[in-house]
Amino acid sequence: MSKKTPVAVYPGSFDPLHLGHVDIVRRALTIFPNVVVAVLENTDKLPLFSPAQRVELIRDTFAGMSGVEATSFSGLLVDFMRQRQARIILRGMRAVSDFEYEFQIALMNRRLWVEAEHVFLTPNEEYTYLSSRVIREVWRLGGDVTGLVPEPVNRALKRLPR
Ligand code: PNS
Numbered sequence: 001m002s003k004k005t006p007v008a009v010y011p012g013s014f015d016p017l018h019l020g021h022v023d024i025v026r027r028a029l030t031i032f033p034n035v036v037v038a039v040l041e042n043t044d045k046l047p048l049f050s051p052a053q054r055v056e057l058i059r060d061t062f063a064g065m066s067g068v069e070a071t072s073f074s075g076l077l078v079d080f081m082r083q084r085q086a087r088i089i090l091r092g093m094r095a096v097s098d099f100e101y102e103f104q105i106a107l108m109n110r111r112l113w114v115e116a117e118h119v120f121l122t123p124n125e126e127y128t129y130l131s132s133r134v135i136r137e138v139w140r141l142g143g144d145v146t147g148l149v150p151e152p153v154n155r156a157l158k159r160l161p162r
Helices: 019-028 051-061 077-084 096-112 132-140 151-159
Strands: 007-012 034-040 068-073 088-092 117-121
Touching (some): 007 019, 019 034, 019 088, 019 117, 034 051, 034 077, 051 068, 077 096, 096 117
Parallel strands (some): 007 034, 007 088, 034 068, 088 117
16 A cells, blocks of 8 residues: 555544534545545444434535545544555644544554554634534524534434434
């Protein structure tokens, strides 16, 4: 495998995908020709959407945009990366509060696989307060998340029983 891979993997829970995530993918596409959005098949007991639904919503959101692929993975991220012959791990960094957690997982991933390289991008400032957790909470309490999530996600949320 060439060490210069044009594929960046953007891993996360994406439950749900919000406009901050979309902004990160758009920015990444100005650097990397291919971005794989990789949904962790975690065991969260109260997810809004199943991993398969999240992948579908990501596909719908980026439909027509070339260079974006959505898939899911389980187990260690670095194993998925090796499988995909990709070594760039893309993550968003919204504020200093994200730093400690991101630094910890970056160092752990590098320990697990020395070729793993993290690239951090900052979203537009209008999205710095967005997180999937906050979106879930606002939605569960009856709030309107229009303008905070992509349209396919907003439509899916409107169909979901609260
Ligand atoms: O959106 P999130 O929940 O902050 O994403 C976290 C994610 C998916 C990037 C991280 O939990 C992950 O990579 N999990 C896979 C398991 C793994 O590889 N763990 C070791 C590094 S912490």
